[in-house]
Amino acid sequence: MEYPKKYETYLTMKDGRRLFLRPVLTTDVDLVKEFYDGLSERTKYLRFFIPKKEARSDRVKKFTTVDYEKSMVIIALLEDKIVGAARYDWDDEEKCLELAETVRDDWQGKGLGTALFRYIIRIAKENGYTEMTALILDENKNAFKILTKTGSDLKIKYEGNLIRVTFAL
Numbered sequence: 001m002e003y004p005k006k007y008e009t010y011l012t013m014k015d016g017r018r019l020f021l022r023p024v025l026t027t028d029v030d031l032v033k034e035f036y037d038g039l040s041e042r043t044k045y046l047r048f049f050i051p052k053k054e055a056r057s058d059r060v061k062k063f064t065t066v067d068y069e070k071s072m073v074i075i076a077l078l079e080d081k082i083v084g085a086a087r088y089d090w091d092d093e094e095k096c097l098e099l100a101e102t103v104r105d106d107w108q109g110k111g112l113g114t115a116l117f118r119y120i121i122r123i124a125k126e127n128g129y130t131e132m133t134a135l136i137l138d139e140n141k142n143a144f145k146i147l148t149k150t151g152s153d154l155k156i157k158y159e160g161n162l163i164r165v166t167f168a169l
Helices: 026-037 041-048 057-064 112-126 141-150
Strands: 009-012 018-023 071-078 081-091 096-103 131-137 154-159 162-168
Touching: 009 112, 018 112, 026 057, 026 071, 026 081, 041 096, 041 131, 071 112, 081 112, 096 112, 112 141, 131 141, 141 154, 141 162
Parallel strands: 096 131
Antiparallel strands: 009 018, 018 071, 071 081, 081 096, 131 162, 154 162
């Protein structure tokens, strides 16, 4: 599928700053690496469940290689720097659409995570999906709080210190 320009938009934050939201491009490798490397160890741990020092090139390539239907990444840009990203991927093995999201540390608590969450859900719905799953650490209260904003009943399954949250779109 070709790049979906229709998903380019602007988001005005409470403090008046405008972020440019758009689907990721294969040419965004350096931007994504810089974004990841700028995250705190704590944020990396909460998102990836293990501490990772720097972005591996294979992971960055996977993140920037999407088909815009079965997999989608929306990045939030401020002055050509990524400050947040939301992703969904169809998992053939689990037969579910998986959600993941990361917000740069200095942007956490400002509403960006919720805005990205709502936007990626809208795109998933437009692409015909009706349900989504997120895997989060049980200590990640902020992620769980965002998930409760779906407005639908959450199906929760505990897997050790991970919580699998499934919800209707």
